[in-house]
Amino acid sequence: MMIRPAELQAIRSGKIDLAFRRWDRPRVKVGTRMRTGVGLVEVTSVEQVALSSLRADDARRAGATSLAALREALAHRTDRPVFRVGLAFAGVDPREQLRETVPSAEEIESILAWLERLDAASGHGPWTRATLEIIDRSPGVRAPALAAELGRETLPWKADVRKLKEKGLTESLAIGYRLSPRGEAVLDHGGPARERAPRPEGTPLPRSIGAPATRALRGLGVTTLEQVAAWSASDLLAQHGVGPVAITRLREVLAERGGSLADEAHQP
Template sequence: MMIRPAELAAIRAGEVDLAFRRWHRPRVRVGTRMRTSVGLVEVTSVEPVTLSALRAEDARRAGVASLTALREGLAARPGGTAYRVGLRYAGPDPRTQLREQVPDAAEIERLRSWLDRLDAASPHGPWTRATLELIDAHPEVRAPELAARLGRETPPWKADVRKLKEKGLTESLAIGYRLSPRGEAVLDHGGPPRKRAPRPEGTPLPREIGAPATRALRAAGLTSLEAVAGRGEDELRALHGVGPVAVERLRDALADLGLGFRG
């Protein structure tokens, strides 16, 4: 179930608790917890609904401008059944905390055994160490470029990286990836610590702003939300690649930290 970034922000803020979709059959069930860019979103209800039964309160709770807009949006998607889906913010993604937890020797051995099992089951041969080493050597590099270095297609390689992310070993950035402290500990186990550039200070730029905006901000030396907070909104809009949507998402991310644009 796809949810737009603005809707996710509203769900986290408690301003939206409904979504409406037209499906041939429900694609989520009650209790489903979806990992999103803002954390976990839980499905609290799923029920079919007719357009004539919709009310203005439904539109308000879904963050839609009006009842007419809600009905027209659903009517524009012919086929299937309209469903009212209840949603609630269920807290931060547990992987966020997991990747900061440096494992002890026993847990490292369990993780390395898990990596061995992934390698043994892979139809294209061992890949886990090569992928961890590649991300470690080339943080914040686009996935297609990294996959090409390993001679692999991008979609299946990204699927493999998600397996590493589930264990808190990697972190997805606005562009590319980097190893987490947990991943660095696993990769370094049994040898001397690798020489790495210092980890960037501050809160990373949100992935939702998109790659063009991320590149523009980096080129201007703005690599964290704290740095962005020192600039005015008009100044950011003047950067090529930073459009209104990116500015809005930056504003939401700054608000979560109790920050805002200068002025």
Template sequence: MMIRPAELAAIKAGTIDLAFRRWAKPRVVVGTRMRTAVGVVEVTSLEQVSVSALRAEDARRAGAPSLAALKQGLAARSEDPAWRIGLAYAGPDPREALRATVPDADELAAINARLDRLDAASSHGAWTRATLDLIDRNPTVRAPDLAAQVGRETQDFKKDVRKLKELGLTESLAIGYLLSPRGEAVVDAGLPAPRVRAPREQGTPLPRNIGAPATRALREAGVTTLEQVASYSAEQLAAMHGVGPIAIVRLGEALAEQGSGLADDG
């Protein structure tokens, strides 16, 4: 179930608790927990509804500007039933805490056993340690470039990286990946001595939904965290080649979640 960034922020803030979709059959059930850019969102209710029976309160709770706008959004695919989905913020993504947790000896053994099972189940041979090492040596490098280095198709490579992410070993960035502290500990445990790495950036990473061109433009300007973005105005961001209106809106939304905002123009 796709939810727009602004709606996710409003769900987290508690100002939106409904969504409406046209589906031939439900794609979620009550209790479904979705990991999103703002944390975990849970489906609290699900019912088929008649569009003609919707009211202004439904539009307000769904974040629509008006009842007419809500109905217009449901005009497409009118042959499919309309569904009212109750939504609630259910807390941060548990993988965030897991990534920051450095494993002890017993946990390391359990993680390595899990990596061994992933390797054994693979149709293309052992890949887990090589992929961790590749990401460790090439942080923030695009997935297609990483995949090319090991002669793999990008989508298959990304599927494998997601398996490592589920274990809390990697972090997905707007461009490329980074080993988490947990992942670094797993790699270091297999080396004669801990690897020397560049200091980890302090602050909130740039939102992934701003797009690669905007991310590259910000990095070229030395801006690598959301906190640094707050010192720029919308006009200054727009002057950066690659930072478009949608990216600026999403940066503003991400800052608003932190109780901050872009600098004033002028």
């Protein structure tokens, strides 16, 4: 079930708890927990409804500007019924905690055995160590560049990286990836610890602002939310690549942490 970044942020804050979709059949089940960019989102209800039964409160809870706007959004694929889906934020992604947990020697051996099985099952040959090494060497580099360096197509390689992420070995950044502390421990196992630059302090920029805005902020030396808070909305908007959508995302994420942009810090 696809949910837009702005809607995900609103689900996390509790402003949205419904979604409406036209499906030929239910695509999710009650109790399903979806991993998203803001954490886990749980499906709390799924029911088929008549379009004529929708009310203004449904539109508000779904994040639509009006009942008319909600009905207009559902005006396509009229051969399919409308489903009303209840949604709730269900906490942080457990992989976030996992990747900060340095495994024991026994756990590392188990992870290494799992990596060997992935390599053995691969139709393109062993890939796990080379992937961990290139991410370790090039954090924050775009996936197409990393895949090309390995002689891989981007989409299949990104699918492989997601397998490593499931075990908490990598984490996605606004652009590119980096190894987690867990991944570093696995890569370093059996040899000396590698020399690495200190991990950046602060909260990483949210992926939802998009790559152009992320590149623009990086160009200013801004790589964390804490640094963003020192800038005004007008100064950020003056940067090529930073648009109103990115500003909205930054405002939302800052607000969740009790912060704001510099020119909005004292507004009521």
